[in-house]
Amino acid sequence: MSEVLSVLLYGLVQAAVLLLVALGFSVTFGLSGIPNFAHGGVYILSGFVCWYLLRKLGWPHLLAAAGGVAVAAVVGVLLYWLVIRPVRRLVLAEVIATFAAGVAMLELFRWMGLVTYEFNLPPVVAGSVTLGELAVDAHRLAVVAAAAGLGLLLWWFGRATRTGLALRAMAQEEYTALSLGIREDFMATVSVALGSALAAVAAVLVLPLGLISINLGYDAMLVALALTVVGGTERTAGLVLAALLLGVATVAASVVLGPHWSEVIYLAAIVAVLAVRPSGILGRLKELEERV
């Protein structure tokens, strides 16, 4: 019983981690249709920026985190205008260009030798909390709370703000949205910058659980892709459900079968969902397309 509860608790934490990591990619793709495969690069970049501001310049933790988010947003704007816009609407070219930009960022960090244990971030909340017989570090619980709060905030943003509504309009029917005066470039810039900023929020919350490891940039891409495919791009609820399923499944698999199996879960989920339900668990786009 205790083992089941442990798996569920750590599965919930893992789900929150996955959700945070995937939100930025999913929001950009869902709102503007841009597949920003530089997401993993921006995720690690913002971790290093936060580390530099915190450890080298001695900024307060919160200010350093805000600095990381701001730099990521600016990088998002540059990404759109320098990398994505020249190949806009050529979907394959968008994928290749953004993926190349992400790999270039990550390998640049590796070339710079940013690979040792000293590149770590402190937890947002220190100490541990005991839940029954199970102790868990407080930062993990903070990650769960942050993921839930951010999910709600994005849900509200998409429904209650003019920018959010405009972005959703662009995603649903681009030409109608343009005829209503919604500026395409501005909205696309906002969506990429917002996605990049969310990647940075994930970095300052998730990276303290481990360290700023370049390989986590590649893992972030895999996680983001898996959640977006499994959950679907239309509804945040789909993403949350996918995160819960994959989070618990990966923790259970690594405890029962061994740590290697967690990566297999992501790939198996992508293949299974694409084969059985191509729009994702809560998505309906493919069904509608087929009906039309």
Add this chain to the structure above:
Amino acid sequence: MLRGRVLWVLASVALALGVWSPGARTAPVEPVVLGVPTALGSIEGADSLRAVQLAAEEINAKGGVRVGAVRRPLQVVSIDTREHEPGIPIHDALAALEKLLTERRPHAVVVGAFRSEVLLAAMDVVARYRVPYVVTIAMTPAFEARIASDPAKYRYLFRMGLQSEYFAGNLARVLGYVKSRHGVSRIQFVHQDVLWAKATVGFLETWARQAGWTVVSSDAYPTGATDFSASVLRARTGRTQILVPVFDMPQSGVLLKQVKGAQLPVAVVGFISPAVPATAWQAFEGAVDGMVQFVAEPGPLAVRALPKSVHFNRAYGQKYGEEMRMKLSGHGPGPSYDAVYVVAAAIERAGTLDPDRVADPVQRQAPGGVRRAAPGDRHQPGFPVARSWAAGGGVPGAGCGGRDPAARGVGPVSGG
């Protein structure tokens, strides 16, 4: 006539001056080239290269290496094989090695492969190019087995660093001591899924079962993994008392943070490469508290009983700064520093750079200096050292091999 004679005299003088002038007499002295093909992005590889450069500079400051009648300076050339990175195939590392061997033509190779998998694959390449090759990082015992299978072919290959069987044997002695002293019986292994770590844990698991331990689990993690929750959960449900990590990747330090965060009632006794440096307390923000870090090579620790290790630490700190010395990795730098001296001495004994004639003196060279030979094997460091972490720093003085009381006591520049 007179003019002809004058010209003849002048020409003779010019010729004599030309023959005897210092510039013409001393042709440029070719350096003795030492190649370092290893994972330079890893802390072990980077520190080992620095140790090699330090030794080369020390030798050059004394006039260089005597090759026959001529003293020649040492020149260090390196290439990054990137073999420590996840997803880098073995043949990429081999290609880097061949590039170094063909383009820079080193007279000997030191440090060598970082990964055992690469070392085993590199053996045939080295045999083909006939270059004395002294490995100081990769640890698989399969290296010696392969040499024994064809000693003539692999006569250029040597080990100066630690071998996993010795590492595991010494670690087993430490664990045996902990068991007898504290009456613990439940042990769990957590290791990196690479050849040397698997060999080490394989040996330890067999030993533990025979020694009456209950093995809770043995968890392998891929290189680059940063989440060790599965092992933390297994430790809790399996009531683990001693957790034995065996890792050489920087990400492994996260395990200590997770163990502390989960308030696991376990003692951590093993090897986590980022927890070796004297700066580990700061880097881990105290999460290293209570760990017994098995260092195995006293290179990064200045041990009084090994004066050369004290000299190495002082010289390293002077050349690269005290901060860099405090960050010295636990595996590689000491043997790599020694390897340069061994190769230089072998060349001097051979009196030539002919690899066939250099290889024999390397074989005969008795190790000494930063490491020390283990009984029964002249090429193993027999001076295992552990550093316990407690109360804000390293607890000094823990020669834990048990066979040499002189090992106890850490030198003045160790930093604890």
